[in-house]
Amino acid sequence: MNRMDPANRFSPEAVRKHDGGDKSQAEDQAGRLNDTARQVAAQYRRDTMSPIMVSGVLRFVELALLLISGGTLFVYYVGLGTDLDWHYPIAIGLVSVLTITLLDITDCYQLPALMRPVSNITRIAMVWAGTLALFAVAGFFLKLADDFSRVWFGGWFVAGLVLLIGPRLLLAHMIKRWARNGTIERRAVIVGGGKAAEALIRSIEQQPYNDIRICGIFDDRDDSRSPPLVAGYPKLGTISELIEFARIARIDMLIVSLPLTAETRVLSLLKKLWVLPVDIRLSAHSTQLQFRPRSYSYIGSVPMLDIFDKPINDWDSVAKRIFDVVFSLIGIVLLSPVMIATAIAIKLDSKGPVLFKQKRHGFNNEVIEVYKFRSMYTDQADPTAIRPVTKGDPRVTRVGRFIRKTSIDELPQFFNALFGSLSLVGPRPHAVAAQSHNLLYNEVVDGYFARHRVKPGVTGWAQINGWRGEMDTDEKIKMRTEYDLHYIENWSLWFDLQILFLTPIRLLNTENAY
Numbered sequence: 001m002n003r004m005d006p007a008n009r010f011s012p013e014a015v016r017k018h019d020g021g022d023k024s025q026a027e028d029q030a031g032r033l034n035d036t037a038r039q040v041a042a043q044y045r046r047d048t049m050s051p052i053m054v055s056g057v058l059r060f061v062e063l064a065l066l067l068i069s070g071g072t073l074f075v076y077y078v079g080l081g082t083d084l085d086w087h088y089p090i091a092i093g094l095v096s097v098l099t100i101t102l103l104d105i106t107d108c109y110q111l112p113a114l115m116r117p118v119s120n121i122t123r124i125a126m127v128w129a130g131t132l133a134l135f136a137v138a139g140f141f142l143k144l145a146d147d148f149s150r151v152w153f154g155g156w157f158v159a160g161l162v163l164l165i166g167p168r169l170l171l172a173h174m175i176k177r178w179a180r181n182g183t184i185e186r187r188a189v190i191v192g193g194g195k196a197a198e199a200l201i202r203s204i205e206q207q208p209y210n211d212i213r214i215c216g217i218f219d220d221r222d223d224s225r226s227p228p229l230v231a232g233y234p235k236l237g238t239i240s241e242l243i244e245f246a247r248i249a250r251i252d253m254l255i256v257s258l259p260l261t262a263e264t265r266v267l268s269l270l271k272k273l274w275v276l277p278v279d280i281r282l283s284a285h286s287t288q289l290q291f292r293p294r295s296y297s298y299i300g301s302v303p304m305l306d307i308f309d310k311p312i313n314d315w316d317s318v319a320k321r322i323f324d325v326v327f328s329l330i331g332i333v334l335l336s337p338v339m340i341a342t343a344i345a346i347k348l349d350s351k352g353p354v355l356f357k358q359k360r361h362g363f364n365n366e367v368i369e370v371y372k373f374r375s376m377y378t379d380q381a382d383p384t385a386i387r388p389v390t391k392g393d394p395r396v397t398r399v400g401r402f403i404r405k406t407s408i409d410e411l412p413q414f415f416n417a418l419f420g421s422l423s424l425v426g427p428r429p430h431a432v433a434a435q436s437h438n439l440l441y442n443e444v445v446d447g448y449f450a451r452h453r454v455k456p457g458v459t460g461w462a463q464i465n466g467w468r469g470e471m472d473t474d475e476k477i478k479m480r481t482e483y484d485l486h487y488i489e490n491w492s493l494w495f496d497l498q499i500l501f502l503t504p505i506r507l508l509n510t511e512n513a514y
Helices: 013-016 035-043 051-079 086-103 112-116 117-140 150-181 194-205 239-248 265-272 313-347 398-403 412-419 446-453 474-489 493-506
Strands: 188-193 211-216 231-237 254-255 279-283 296-301 300-307 355-361 367-373 423-425 457-459
Touching: 035 211, 035 231, 035 239, 035 296, 051 086, 051 112, 051 313, 086 117, 086 150, 112 150, 117 150, 117 254, 188 194, 194 300, 194 367, 211 239, 231 239, 239 367, 254 265, 254 412, 265 279, 313 367, 313 398, 313 412, 313 423, 313 493, 367 412, 412 457, 423 493, 446 474, 457 493
Parallel strands: 188 211, 188 254, 211 231, 254 279, 423 457
Antiparallel strands: 279 300, 296 300, 355 367
């Protein structure tokens, strides 16, 4: 049997460099959905809750309940002011953290366990009792057991057991209701039809406690080779039309149902699909090849090969949002004198509004409005950015030249980041109609829209590396895109912090800003 690692075969670099004779990305975007596909996509516009987020919140809730119950019993029964004032809090904290860790190790936070809490009561009780027993043994060997209250110990055991089981019974009822109305689910699209897709769908549907909702099938082959209906699911269109479908519907996963031996065709599909902010999995359900265990993920017991992961997902997105809110507020407070002075200067210099709104591409190619200080004469402003600003451009006001060169005109975007349409750090959003030599940016760079797999930013990795200002050559657009993709593939909060603090220093270089 062939044991191999597909990481190099289907790496982002391999996909981006693959030349399968496909249409350009601009042509791919030309695919238009049929009425049925558009109606199906509209049904899935609403965001869903991730099972990972639900189980993560439960961890925090249970940890808090154990800490609060143990602390409350200590204060109420034992009281403060004893010789063990610091022993009890340490014991409560250690036991609570160890209990949550052991519950995690024993899979008590997996979706199947959350959906059937009654069958897991014994496991939960054993973990809680075992943790307290371990604490009692530790107290015995440390000669502290006699100092702790037996009533407190027994009361916390009973209270903890109730608090670990009771909320789970309520949560199980809520999860079942959420599953019925589509609030908690992972939405998947099958790429590729025929018998292989049918076998895959049947296997997924047979999984107990399955949270996958299959939204449809997309395949480039005609109906003679790929039936219009597979396992009860309609074929909604071609791969090019899938791009637009995923721009409308909130899709979590694309499952490619093609044989691994069709490497050229798989690479050709991935070259089109990797620009989307979704998980991309290659079905290993019917293959005779075997890979290293670390290569697989599973939907129930159905094996999948992880090709691409949605960047900045689940708890990473929560952490990044908190980062944006905190540092946006700090930036607004610290820079408010500069923004007020700029607004006054703009008003005194020329007629018109202080702020300028421009439509740009946001996350997943959605159109957003970005705020800037107005730097051009009102009657000569160009919201579409079809004609880029050049050095000595007569449309730019006196104040405008200064604020553009120093990037002060971008400061109102702190409010975009605060309200959520932008992130503080990310690929810089370009105007919807931005062009280079009469070509849209996505017509210049193949895979340009992959920049939109994450939320765009006020500043970015490309900007602090010198790729800011006018994009007057194809090479500049390509280099900015390469730096943006490097940021997406290597994101971390530390990387964001590094970029944020380097930005004021790198802005001192104003060579390309005018």
